[in-house]
Amino acid sequence: MQTAAIVTRSLTKSYGELTALDSFDLEVEQGSIFGLLGPNGAGKTTLIRILTTLMRPSSGDAFIEGLDSRSKGRDIRSMIGVVSQENSLDRYLTARENLELHARLHGMEKRLYKHRIDDLLELMGLAGRQKDFPDTFSGGMQRRLVIARALVHQPQVLFLDEPTTGLDPQSRRAVWEYVRSLAGSMTILLTTHYLEEAEQLCDRIAIMDHGRLIAIGSTQELKDRLSGATVYEVEFAGQGADHYAALLGSMPCVIDIKQVENKIAITLECWECLSEIVTALNGAPVRRISLQERTLEDVFISLTGQKVRE
């Protein structure tokens, strides 16, 4: 069997009284983009810091490409790229020098890293600004530079801790584009508290809160985990909504019904009762029937009982 890129077993980290990471078990397949979704304080950064050997766990184990994080720190660090939550660029070095220093710390030779850095600056859209200092860059450009820095030595596993937090929507999309362009060439673990980001980028998602893993799966699998209830929206042409809302509301398979002007939202026990509804609506001036797509937000609320804290 192929080794997983990242494995954690009962990983636990306490800061004094507080358990920031609680018996965390995770397995991330090689080559996938894995999302770790959770509100602020969920323990995402703590997990990343342990996986990137910046911090030791209180108990439990973590393996990167089969290497034990406790004893093989240096080997692990030579094959991972890290984009930390805080921007850790050196503001006294130009964009290019930031990448060069990083390449040298990875023991790369100049003739090797020169071209690599040219390519990366091009890829991240920073080639024209390579001689400038990072504090003259926009937030999105700085973030891209940090990502470029994490890629200089061609890592096998890339960690991105909240790569788009604090960016405007346009810069966020640009970062997504770059992350997507890396898909398949390496394993990517990213943390986020934006549901949309996890949904857009990740093959698999783990939802966590208070240091615990709450659910894990693909976006679709997580959505399927919602209770069987499905919501349909029926839009009427002209009058009739009031009458049919009352009629449908009295049917046994309808759990809930809400009316807004000429639209009614019907919550069904299961999708199988849809045919009864359609029969009941026979001859009604229906303009449109649509299934309401559930989002990760719904999943998060149904699993944790609360909205994602921003």
Added chain:
Amino acid sequence: MLRGSLAIWQRDMLILRRSIISELVAVVAYPLTIYLAFGIGMQSYIGLVDGAPYSMFIAPGLITMTAVSAAYNESVWSLWFHRRVQFTIESYRVTPISVSEIVIAKIFTGFTHGIIKGCAVGLVIYAITPFRFPLEHLLQYLLFLIPGSALFSCAGIISGTVMDKPETIGKVEAVLVMPLIFMSGLFFPLSSYPPSVVSWVRALPTTALFEGARRALVAGEMLPLAALQVALSSMVAFVAAVYIFRYKMSE
């Protein structure tokens, strides 16, 4: 093993090269002001100290003071800045170099700042004052200046590692570092101390440093015990700095 140290030290030297003029102007201004105020302004009131004009008495101490305080300042602020403000230390720590390599690089950077700035002040004092010494004394003087700068660089690294707030760093400098420098025979001979205090003062490595350095530069005398004391202190400080930094990084 020290590949990482070299890369980080070279980064620091690049930054120093870029700002060398303003750094040197700033670093020369202070000792030169003291020299003019005390060495020239007060000279006729003070007369001879230990058989030498006062300006001659304080000149070597001013060079030593510049070197060691530059080493200390560079180390303490740089470590604090890269650790707490810019998080660059963390970006170094996710590469395949060891924590020791990082701290050794930073110690060398502080040391280099000390030597370069000490030399700059020495040259300026040489150029604009009548202070002269036989060139062969320089070698003996370096036997103090080099371990002395290393000692203060390590002390700076330790302070910058354990202190998280800039105001604490400022207080420690005012309460500990500056008094240590000023009380160690830089501005007055140790014989001015009451006899009960002088043996305490002599036990300080800073006293061995300033006293030994001046005797070496002015008289060509060699105080082997003092030299040994400075050298040993700097080695102990080096080990302590590496150890404390590693401890802090392991959280």
